[in-house]
Amino acid sequence: MEVQNDGKCCVPDCDSTGHLSGKFDSHSTLNMCPIYHNLTGDDCRQRYGRRVQRRQDRSDANRRELRQKAANSPNTKEDRCAALIENRRKEMQKDVLTVSPSKAQSPNKAHKQKTSSREPDLKGLTPIFDMDMFREAQARAAELIQEQLAAEQEVKRAGIGLVEMGRYEMTVWYSSPYPEEYQCLPKLYICEFCLKYTNSPLILKRHLHKCVRRYPPGDEIYRKGNISFFEVDGETNKQFCQNLCLLAKLFLDHKTLYFDVEPFLFYIMTEADAEGCHIVGYFSKEKQSFLAYNVSCILTLPPYQRQGFGRMLIDFSYLLTKTEGKVGSPEKPLSDLGLISYRSYWKQVILEYLSSYEGKDISIKNVSSQTGINAYDIVSTLQSMGMLKYWKGKHLVLTQKEILDEFRVKLKKRKNPKLIDPKCLHWTPKTK
Template identity: 55%
Template sequence: MSYKPTSFVCDSTSQLVEGCTLSVRMQKTGLWKRAEILSIKTEGGKRQYYVHFLDFNKRLDDWVGDDDLNLSSVRFPRNRHRQRMELSKESRKKLPDEDHTVSDEITKSQQSQLKQKSVHEIKNVQWIELGRHRIKPWYFSPYPQVMCAQPCIYLCEWCLKYVLSATCLGRHLMKCNLRHPPGEEIYRKNTISFFEIDGRRSRTYAQNLCLLSKLFLDEKTLYNDMDPFLFYIMTVFDSRGFHIVGYFSKEKMSGENNLACVLTLPPYQRLGYGRLLIEFSYALSKCEGKTGSPEKPLSDLGLLSYRSFWAQAILDVLINQKYNDSENKITISINDISEKTAISPEDVASTLKHLNIIMYYKSRYIVCVKGDMVKNHLKTKTKPQFRIDADCLRWVPKEWNGTLGKATRH
């Protein structure tokens, strides 16, 4: 239900309720931005407010204190206040033959459901520790409540098991005999490896991986059934073992979709690993002899990563395409580009449009790549970057039967 906020003279933070909007100081930057209060709690006698900064990604949602609030511009949610007043009046009504015990239980149940629904919008894990990295999560993930009550959740970087304390983790590591993801290594070049994990065979690992990734992917959907999915884990190797950098998943019977979910863990972001994960998904599509496309819609970061990859792959094809001597021009179709890159025709067309290099001329569509675009593209290619070497891939496509329990090689 939409509501119209109204100006509200606020003399004290004690008057603030969920749904109020006001200016809030961002803890990372110190800037004051408009935000909505999503939840309020009291700890150690002090009130804390969980806020969402309007027009910003939910990964910036955070708990703030009284000192971070500017009370001079509070706007109060009028309809929500009215609804609360009506609910309060309704709860005071007494019916002649009312069973108070049952009524109270229903009210408690409804309140619990509303509270749980609210909690799902709020970050519930303060920190996680994974190997040498301590990471602050971006979003909610349904770890057990007893875990979320701790300042930090400790994860085994080999099997992703979660425990309550560093002491518990130390005891677990003495028993855990893994030093790489529990699957088949299908790619290795220098220190980078990929492991293929079958969700059916490594169900616990897959579930723990999904819980971990939900902390950093807002739109990720968690499934209890891991059987229909394959997980491709990218790792970097050192003397201690194969450390997880990121992964992507795909359904075993996914049709054209060659990727369901992709994540590079925060310590490894902005280093080129995300692009490598995407490139690897298309390397598998080439082995299968078909084009691929990620499941839509993409997240904001995912869309940026894919557009960058698509643009580079497509420009590579266009720039290296040879002239047709008989016509003294380059002739290539969207389907030709799709076959060379394994990128679906729809994604090729959308990328050409996004790059603004496709136009309608003399009753036909043509692609016009300007000199400065070629120069920038070639300059980007000269920068050091990770690339997939197809010769290092040791993988044969599988055909999955209807139960997803068994696979046959092509």
Template identity: 45%
Template sequence: MRERKARQAASTAREAISVIHVEQPVRTRKPNRGKRKIKAKEESEKSDVAQGDFELARQENSEKDIVPKTRGRKPSNQTTNKRVSKDVDDKNQSVKRKRSSTENEPEPTRRRPLSPPLTDTSIERPRNVDRVIYGRAEIGAWYYAPYPSEFGALIDRLYICERCLQYTNLEKQYLAHRMQCQRRRPPGKVIYKENKIKVYEVDGRDDKLYCQNLCLFTKLFLDHKTLYYDVEGFKFYVLTETSGRLRTDIMAGYFSKEKISYDNYNLACIMTLPTHQRKGYGRLLIELSYELSRREGVIGSPEKPLSNLGLLGYQSFWASTLLSALHPLKSNVTIEELCWQTGIHEEDVISTLKRLDLLDYWKPPSGDSEIPLEICITHQMMNQAMTKFNIKLGRRLNPALLQLQ
């Protein structure tokens, strides 16, 4: 009996051990679950790192700071701040080096401006040029001209090349320039030629520097001239004299005209050099301006106010032209017909006739306002006006020699 009980106990123990051995594979599943958890944890860490890299890239784009991209881990704020501060320090050092290098460099020499500076024309300034050396002539300046301030407050002698109108205050530079200057005539095209006299049409847009120098030179002899910088909207008609063995065309006078004038102005500025006055050049330029207006089919008039010498020249031209048109007439003529015949504006016609004492009104009958006013001008009145004001009939310009395309 005892042996049977011992055998039964041993068999039950063996069965228990076998059961335990059977249950061992079930227990070995726990490490697999741990591996799954480890993989999930690694994937979460990778996603966190990727998300951190994305946020870091977005921060780099927003702050525009160059920060190297890390792999496998998210960079801390301390490292990024250190890198940003290092970049800022490098930039500051580079700026300091540039400043030190620029301070050690010598200052660049200032060149003489090619175009004159803008000035306030409402202020009357004292004359800043004493004498002008223009070719072989020495001319005394009349008014202030805005030449560069580097020349000084008072220029004793201003040297101007008669070929290209470049200017300087040093005689050595002037002589050296004359040896190198190859220009023999003004720019533009010739539209009028009579013996030694030529008239060039120069566009202010195409030859800006020449026109600016011309206007600046003119300012020495005109008090109310304001145009010497913005020349692109004007055309310049330069009158020259041919002289010398090299047959050089030297500027003696000119007038300027707007390209587009809504008020039908046929002249903006006119000037004849003092050395070439009393030769009929001013009269020729005035007649040329009216001839251009006549060929354009408009009635022109100069811009006002005119200078003293300009007003005298225009009064002489208006009086001579109107008397030349009225003298052969033996019938009635209206003011409008006289304007279209001579090309002179109505206001200028009336002011000229009034100045010559040629206005005698015949009043219409009372109560009838439709009858126009009539003016009676006799040949005796015209002869008296020609004698009193020393008016000479005739033209200085020959329209047949005018060459326009």
């Protein structure tokens, strides 16, 4: 198939309008060019109209046949076949009569007009019925090729559709700025340990035989059971963190950080087995945040979502904040999924605090210092639960017994919750 780089037909004097199938308005290859096949765009459109009409007639004939069969028609199968053949013969005669006599050429003249940019004129060299069937097959093939090209272009516009990483295949949610040669791939193959991306399973297989990494390139600062957290410096391990950001962008709409990773620390949660430490999710935070953000970006990979790992990531970020003796808040704006996760976490932590609180007066400042949650986030969460009232210039927390009792019941019903154990953290905040 000959295709021009600019998407234009390579046949001389052709402006790429018309299509051999008659179904489309333009073409880009020689195989679909009406001029190459010694036709015009109008000829192809008329042929397409007749093909559509014949399909409709055949469909109507099949329906009539079914009705006759249901009515116990005496016609035999041979009679019906003969009738269909006769109808087809009449259609062919009608098509022959519509051809202008001026277009007919002798075989010798047709052979003399062979050129490298035209198909040989086959009129007069074969029976009309065979010629018509050949043209119909050509048109159908051109139609299928055009539909295939359109589908390929759609894939290129849509970008990467799937990601294979370890034992999981994940459907992509958003586009990510991978190099241009990877953008048109239907599936991207990623090493789950070093996050190197490849364009084929064979290349990935060869890489895995050479890849020596089995855990993130950082300091392990937490381990309990098979769950670990690694602290990775974006300045020290720039390539790994850039690949992590590219992967995260496939599942995060609001993420804007791709290559400028040096000012950030990345905290990666993994699940260990005999093969190594598999990445579950991560969050990043600025080394120096003037707005006291304790999370810049947070993601749980799709295979691990709705299993409690997202809450563990959030809880771990606040454990680091409390270890630093600060209060924190995630960077705004949050994605829709992120807002739901954080609201659920804030609600649970605040209700846990209130259900065990024994004093009379509750101070939002004290709640903030004990939980590490920013006061603004506490106020907005209490307001959403209807547990905050503004009276005489002060916010009053309403400890509604019904809400707390319902929470205690749900807490008792929880089975094997995934929790962060502060005793398993081995980490010292970095000094300025």
